[in-house]
Amino acid sequence: MAGFADLNVPQGPDKKCLQSLLEAAAHLGYSAVALNHVIDFKEKKQEIVKPVSPSELFPSLPIVQGTSKRIKVLTRLTLVVSDPSHCNLLRSTSANIRLYDIIAVFPKTEKLFHIACTTLDVDLVCINVTEKLPFYFRRPPVNMAIDRGIYFELLYTPAIKDSTMRRYTISNAISLMQICKGKNVVISSAAERPLELRGPYDVANLGLLFGLSESEAKAAVSTNCRAAVLHGETRKSACGVVYTVKKPRKVEEEETALPACKKAKTQA
């Protein structure tokens, strides 16, 4: 089984807070975290910024407890969509979107959920856990999502904070499990403070309350996260097989190469 991952650490403006979150995650034994950048289309015009590269943010990443490796930091973009027109952004080949490792959508209506599961090129579909579901899950889109390798994300921090939200979290999770049968589920934190993070084995245990079996619950924090990240990686490659990387070219070479090229053209 792959290492544990938490695919949702909100990327706030406070760098110190983020650093302490990363340290807490590494101490708990997560070997990968994804910094989440949320874009809500309801609020004015929002620009999709380039992801901040983790190496820029943190010069030295904390070491995962019990191993000698450093924690892996990924970037993630979450789009909160409440209108079908918002999805156009995902269809267009926006350069900035492609730079993110993981792309998630948070559909607000049943129609959008259907679109997200069946047609959009995303890795994660967020499930609302803070209020009563505005719609029922239906089998066709969920099955389609499972076939396409899209994962459903459940958050556990709201359940820690508040008892009403806990009720919604559990009931929404169970209604999802009745349809997806425990397949393709990812559990992540969305923790804003280090105290809200929980260890991976504890999260897997919480998964039992969501109606997952023991092995499914453990997969929800390890194997499924790995699969979601790999699904995101295929977006950057051709058919998930071929990568194209820009070859770093030296300045001097370019200078000498250019005239030769011109010459060849005129001759032809």
Next chain:
Amino acid sequence: MAAPQLRRLGQAPRHLLVCEKGHARHARSRHAAHVRDHAYNCRVSFLIPECGILPEVLKSTVADVGEYYLVRSLPVHELVAQEFIDAFVKKGSCYALSYNTKIDQDNTAALLPNGKLILSVDKDTYEELGLQGRPSQYSGKKVMRYIITIDLTDAGFHPDSKKHNRVLWALKEKKPLEFDFLLAWYTNIGAGGSTLMSYFSKNQIQALKPKITFSTLRDLQCPVLQSNELQGKPDESCSTEELFEWLGAVLNQVSLDNTSSSFLSTYCCPQPNVMVEKAFLCTITGFIIPEKIIQLLEQLCCYFGEPKLAYWLTLTVHGFADSPVSWRESEHGFHKGGENLYNFVIFRNLDYWLQMAGTSRRMPDIYLQRS
């Protein structure tokens, strides 16, 4: 709607406890074989009721548990090298276990005393490595872990053979695997620590001594046991499960008095029990090889050679939670906890109970059939 989920929650996590009974001096007693089957042990503890001071013989046996070695970032192909096989694997029992690697996340490696090298690797590594293995028995439809077994003492595994070359090529060039290893070596001539030290002198090797702690427990309530009553009899003796639970509480220093003000534990000693004035508890932690445990077990049997107050004593051995094998070569998994341990209860008449416990994951089938 939530009924199936609730029903599932009602089930306690699966664990297994297998018990068997025997006599330590019986000609066909298998107690030593059982100890030998469990290769990697990280903690040995014994509890002797009605004993204030440890006899000298036992004390020297405990002190003689032997050193073990920690080699930092040792490439696995060094364990496959012919010089190593000739010098150590074929001449005695060589134990090696990768250190600080997690069986459910990382690659792990272990060398068994019978000369089998076991690599438990994840899917990516397995595909890169190009060695033949089999899927882990704990994987479902999607196989994420593979087990590769290489028999180093096999006659076909000589330096010129195709197989040897392929293994060496895979571990050296295809995917160079490197681990921190815990090493121990035992021969009939004597522990060959210095040879191990000199062989790996170019790697970072350090000799470590097991940590030994002695403690005397005062006024301990001990359950009453009868060697021929495994299931226990109401009001006469306790069953093996009750003893096992009690022993876990004693070894972890859980309070047994069940005071109403305690919010941590409401556990108390099973009935019937006797109050014992003092009990001796010794714990050894480290990389302890089975040969030494057998010696210790023999000495503990000899403890009853002279008349003693105690009716029984116990010896508990914990295995590494992250070792790729538990008993013999059977695969060991880690789901929420990887405990694999066994416990001997030795009675005054040298009858013994052996309790073997595993986690929610399956125990070796051979043991299940016998119980």
